[in-house]
Each structure stands twice: as structure tokens, then as C-alpha cells.
Amino acid sequence: MKSILIIEDEEAISRVLAAYLKKAGFHVTRSTDGREAMAQFEAGDYSLVLLDVMLPGMDGWELLRRIRAISPCPVIMLTARDQLQDRLGGLNGGADDYMTKPFVPEEVVARVQAVLRRRPHWTDGESKRYFGNLLIDYASRSVYLNAAEVALTPRDLSLLLFLAEYPNRIFTREQLIEQVWGMDYDGSDRAVDLSIKRLRQSLTHWSAEAGEIRTLRGTGYQFWIGD
Structure with missing residues (x-):
């Protein structure tokens, strides 16, 4: 059973989210304080974190910065603020998704399930995969080519990790937008091409x-690997 850590200081919101996630089959742990939550995270084994922005303690x-320093565990940010800069700050800081309050609990569950589908490697025991002279370390979210680390933007890295998780499978732009950019992305699908x-x-x-990385004209993209 996948375990979710909810870090939210509003008791009513935390309780409702926990109820819906438990109904969806998740084990849930709740925390209302930032420092306490960090200690819980370090001591536990979580599949995903729901993280409020405004918290006491931290x-x-x-x-998010401290979690990312030690773990690739998926994080969905929860906040009452809907400023573009806040959203970009969360996503560029390593968050996997971002939800603005008020939200519908069913949508939160759907986002959790979607993020976990995009990050199947988080539950795998083997975190490193070699593709010739290319090494992808899923645990540290890092990529090495000829033993030298490759500098990638967070979004490009997420796209590469997703494609590499499914070698030789073809994905359309629309599928990649949904799986990597997220369901609420409203920009051009040409972002995938770039x-x-x-x-x-x-x-x-x-x-x-x-x-x-191959382009299948009129179809999509493929992380192709040889036999």
C-alpha cells in the first residue's frame, strides 16, 4: 500500500484529504508543523507528499528544498496563493504538481494518482539504469554521460526520466504534456518539441x-534503445 504524507496546518482540510485518500486505498500520515513533518519524512517511507506552503515551524x-536535497519522492504543493510566480517557484524548485485552494478532494486524489503514474520508478528497488554511455540515476534525479553529469532544466529532466522509464514506447505530444507538464498546463504543445x-x-x-530520442513523424517521440 502506498503511503502519503499530508503536511497541512488547517485541520479541516487535512482531515478531509486524509479521508478521501484512505478511501482511494492509500495509507495516510498527517502533520501540521514544518519541522515535525521533516522529521516524519526522514523517519518514514512515503510514496508522495502533499505539502502546504504556509506552515508553522518551517x-x-x-x-521542499530539504526534501529535494535527500529524496526524489514526489511532492504536490498546496497553497491559497494563485500567483504565477508562486506556481513557477514550486515547480522549478522540484515540486511535481501545484494545487490552489480551494480545491475539490476528488481532484487532489486524481492528481496524486496521476503523479504516481508519472513517477513509477520511485517504487522500484533499482534506481540506476545504464543505456550505453548514458547513466540515469532515478534516486538522485541526475543524468551522466561518459561519467560527467549532464545539466538539465527541471522540466527537461522530468521528460527524459519519463521517456527512459518506457524504452521504445511511442508517446504523442498530448500524452507527454499530460504526464510531464501536468493536467492544468494551458500552454502550447510545442513546448514538448523544444x-x-x-x-x-x-x-x-x-x-x-x-x-x-527518436521523432516518429505524425506520431510522437520515442526513447529508443538498441537490442
Whole structure:
């Protein structure tokens, strides 16, 4: 059973979210204080964190930074603020999704399930995968080419991790937008093309015999690996 840590200081919201998540089959732990929550996270084994921004003890931004320093565990930010800068700050800081209050509990459960589908490697025992001279370390969310770390933007990294999780499978732009950018993304699907272009530039020296990111004209993209 997957375990969810809810870090929310509003008791009513926390209690309702816990009830809906338990009904969906998750084990739930709740915390109302930032410092206490960090200690719980370090001592536990969680599949995902629901993290409020405004917390006593330690705010959500600092908590997110500390979680990301030690773990790739998926995090969905919860906040009453709907400023674009806040959303970008959370996503660029390593959050997997962002929800603005007030929200419908059923949607929170749907977002949790969607994020966990996008991050199946988090529950896998083996965190490192080699594709020729390309190494992807899912636990640390880092990529190495010829033993040198490759610098990628958070979004490009998430796209690469997702594609590499399903070698040789073809994904349309729409599927990649839903799985990597999130259900509430309202920009152009050409963002996928630009991200793919940057990834190819960053992986110029990836051995062609080992694999490549292919474009299937009129269909989508594929993380192809050789036999």
C-alpha cells in the first residue's frame, strides 16, 4: 500500500484529504508543523507528499528544498496563493504538481494518482539504469554521460526520466504534456518539441548504438534503445 504524507496546518482540510485518500486505498500520515513533518519524512517511507506552503515551524518552500536535497519522492504543493510566480517557484524548485485552494478532494486524489503514474520508478528497488554511455540515476534525479553529469532544466529532466522509464514506447505530444507538464498546463504543445530539442543537444555524445530520442513523424517521440 502506498503511503502519503499530508503536511497541512488547517485541520479541516487535512482531515478531509486524509479521508478521501484512505478511501482511494492509500495509507495516510498527517502533520501540521514544518519541522515535525521533516522529521516524519526522514523517519518514514512515503510514496508522495502533499505539502502546504504556509506552515508553522518551517514553511513549505524550505521543506521542499530539504526534501529535494535527500529524496526524489514526489511532492504536490498546496497553497491559497494563485500567483504565477508562486506556481513557477514550486515547480522549478522540484515540486511535481501545484494545487490552489480551494480545491475539490476528488481532484487532489486524481492528481496524486496521476503523479504516481508519472513517477513509477520511485517504487522500484533499482534506481540506476545504464543505456550505453548514458547513466540515469532515478534516486538522485541526475543524468551522466561518459561519467560527467549532464545539466538539465527541471522540466527537461522530468521528460527524459519519463521517456527512459518506457524504452521504445511511442508517446504523442498530448500524452507527454499530460504526464510531464501536468493536467492544468494551458500552454502550447510545442513546448514538448523544444524540450526534446534541448535534450538532444545535451546528449549529443550519447552513443548512437546504445540509443537515441527518436521523432516518429505524425506520431510522437520515442526513447529508443538498441537490442
